[in-house]
Amino acid sequence: MQKEDIYLIDMWRLLRREWMWFLAVFVAVLLATFAYMRSAKPQWQADAWIRIGQVGTAPSGQDPKIEPLQRVLERLQLIPFQNQVLQGIGLTLNAPEAKLYRKSLKVEPLPYAGPLVKLSVRAHSPQQARQLAEATVAALQAIHQEMAAPQLRLAHQRLDEAQRDLQSVMADREHLQQTVAQNKDNFAGMLLMNKNDELSDLQQTRDDLLNRLGDAYTYDTALMWPVYVPDHTAFPNPVLIWGMGVVGGLFLGMVAAVGRNALRRRTLQPAGWVGAG
Structure with a gap:
């Protein structure tokens, strides 16, 4: 075993000799941790789950x-999108709240659940964290509504056209039914059969459009559930910070004690001892 190797019993003896240095550094680190905990501005995190909207009449x-x-x-x-959200709730783009919003905003795809997007933002109060999350969803919803408007308008035009055609065919069929009943016209009977087929196709088209435009297939981008803001702060985390402070204090205190002991031994060694080896 080398002379430089340190046994646990030797380390214990070293700490007993240099306990003041160990304790001083350990306490200093704990005081620094306490000061950091007191000075750190708390942050709350809001989580939102967004369901992406869809238009059921897509080809x-x-x-x-x-x-x-x-x-x-x-x-x-995108920074322009985030700036739009901030301006929408009256925050200036260079405000500390705006900087924290941009820095903390995180998105996580959930492709097999809708798909959904998990959104997380932080703020210096739970109310503002909730407001920022809801404003982000509202801004995305407004953009998606504008994007979906032409396709929805076209679908409703098709539905109105199908309704008009259906009413027209029903009127023609009623007229043909009267003609067949009165005159026993074979040609009118053939036309009536064609109108019945046409009516069936139009009803199917109308019902399919109504179904596709229903809530099951066509819906806006929106929150899947209400925004969630925990009761406790996301930062600073007292357990984590104090744990790091204690571990760091023990480590630095040990380093200080070993360093002080090495310096003491070097000071006490005879001047010619090193060369004698």
Whole structure:
């Protein structure tokens, strides 16, 4: 075993000799930790789960989502979009709250749950954290409503056209039914059969459009659940900070004690001892 190797019993003896240095550094680190905990501005985190809206009348084989998941993630992280959110709730772009919002905003894709997007933001109060999360969702919702408007307008036009055609065909069928009943006209009977088929197709088209425009297939981008803000702060974390302070204090106190002991031994060694080896 080398002379420089330190046994646990030797370390205990060293700490007994240099306990004042160990304790002084340990207490200094704890005081620094306490000062940091007192001076750190608390932050609350708000979590929101966003369901991306869709238009159910999208052509077959095309994604009905208003905007693909990856593009939604990119949009939420764009500075112009974030500035739009901040201005919408009356915050200046250079305010500390705005800087914290941009720095803390995190998005997480949940592709197999809707898809959904998990959004997290922080603020210096739970009320503002909730407000920022809700404002972010509202801004995204407004953009998606504008994007979906042309497709929805076209779908409603198709539905209105189908309704008009259906009423027209029903009127023609009623007229043909009267003609067949009165005159026993074979040609009118054939026309009536064609009108019945046409009526069936139009009813199916109308019902399909109504179904596709219903809440099950067509809906806005919105919160899946209410915004969640825990009762405790996200930063600073007292358990984590104090744990790091204690561990750091013990380590630095040990380093200080070992360093002081080495310096003491070097001072007490005879001047010629080193060369004698």
